[in-house]
Amino acid sequence: MKIAIFGGTGDLGRGLAICFAAAGHEIIVGSRSQERADQAADGLREALPDGKFVPMENVAAAEAGEVAVVSIPWEGIEATIPALADALSGKVLISVVNALKFGKAGAIAVQGDELPGGAQSCAHKIQELAPEAKVVVAYNNLPAAGLQERHHLGADVLVCGKSKEARDTVIALTNDLPGCRGLDAGPLANALIIEGMTALVINMNKRYGGEASIAITGLENAPPAPAAAGH
Numbered sequence: 186m187k188i189a190i191f192g193g194t195g196d197l198g199r200g201l202a203i204c205f206a207a208a209g210h211e212i213i214v215g216s217r218s219q220e221r222a223d224q225a226a227d228g229l230r231e232a233l234p235d236g237k238f239v240p241m242e243n244v245a246a247a248e249a250g251e252v253a254v255v256s257i258p259w260e261g262i263e264a265t266i267p268a269l270a271d272a273l274s275g276k277v278l279i280s281v282v283n284a285l286k287f288g289k290a291g292a293i294a295v296q297g298d299e300l301p302g303g304a305q306s307c308a309h310k311i312q313e314l315a316p317e318a319k320v321v322v323a324y325n326n327l328p329a330a331g332l333q334e335r336h337h338l339g340a341d342v343l344v345c346g347k348s349k350e351a352r353d354t355v356i357a358l359t360n361d362l363p364g365c366r367g368l369d370a371g372p373l374a375n376a377l378i379i380e381g382m383t384a385l386v387i388n389m390n391k392r393y394g395g396e397a398s399i400a401i402t403g404l405e406n407a408p409p410a411p412a413a414a415g416h
């Protein structure tokens with residue numbers, strides 16, 4: 186599949202790009218700047234010589250991708266998404282975006298009026314700005330460094346979105362990430378919970394070291410949980 190990643194120049198975008206490309210997907214490396222996209226694609230080819238990485242500005246990337254990932258800081262949503270909305274119409278649009286702030290006590294999930302435009306979550310704001318896209322939240326809690334190193338994470342990826350078909354598309358893609366299992370966690374209404382959990386993951390990493398992921402136990406009819414290995 187052709188997967189466009191807006192912010193494919195950044196830490197998480199690079200991790201997803203390497204893992205998806207290793208699974209055989211073509212990655213459109215999106216950026217606000219063609220030059221940064223070119224540089225990022227060069228770096229990705231160094232990391233994975235067999236991978237297919239095509240650098241483009243974000244708008245061209247939105248047009249070229251069959252599925253797209255928004256992998257930018259939450260402060261950039263309102264400046265970035267409107268220009269991409271037309272090209273994303275009818276496509277699955279994965280939001281990995283978390284609104285977090287960092288204080289002395291640790292990472293804290295931004296909520297309520299502090300979210301962009303007072304939206305219910307980052308994913309809701311993205312859906313509002315790209316109304317014809319099928320927005321799905323996923324990968325919000327995965328570690329960028331572990332993905333870049335293609336660690337077998339042993340992680341469950343909680344997937345929320347309005348359309349079940351879109352959630353199923355993302356779950357299938359997730360199973361291409363090393364040691365990851367996609368789980369259907371229901372409607373987009375719960376996106377803020379997934380986004381906010383990243384604050385807890387960051388605080389646990391700080392307290393205990395390592396790269397935590399989320400794992401769900403006790404499901405009877407889900408695919409087997411992946412075991413962590415390769416750290």
Ligand SMILES: NC(=O)c1ccc[n+]([C@@H]2O[C@H](COP(=O)([O-])OP(=O)(O)OC[C@H]3O[C@@H](n4cnc5c(N)ncnc54)[C@H](OP(=O)(O)O)[C@@H]3O)[C@@H](O)[C@H]2O)c1
Nearest residue numbers: 192194195196197216217221256257258261282283325329
């Ligand atoms: N890092 C992680 O481990 C991790 C894990 C899970 C989820 N996330 C989430 O994933 C998203 C990306 O995280 P990251 O660590 O990869 O971020 P990042 O490296 O700081 O930024 C990613 C890319 O976003 C673009 N960007 C930066 N500021 C922007 C702005 N104001 N408007 C539009 N684009 C902007 C830049 O690309 P160009 O300059 O090339 O356009 C940058 O390379 C965040 O929302 C984060 O919460 C991160």
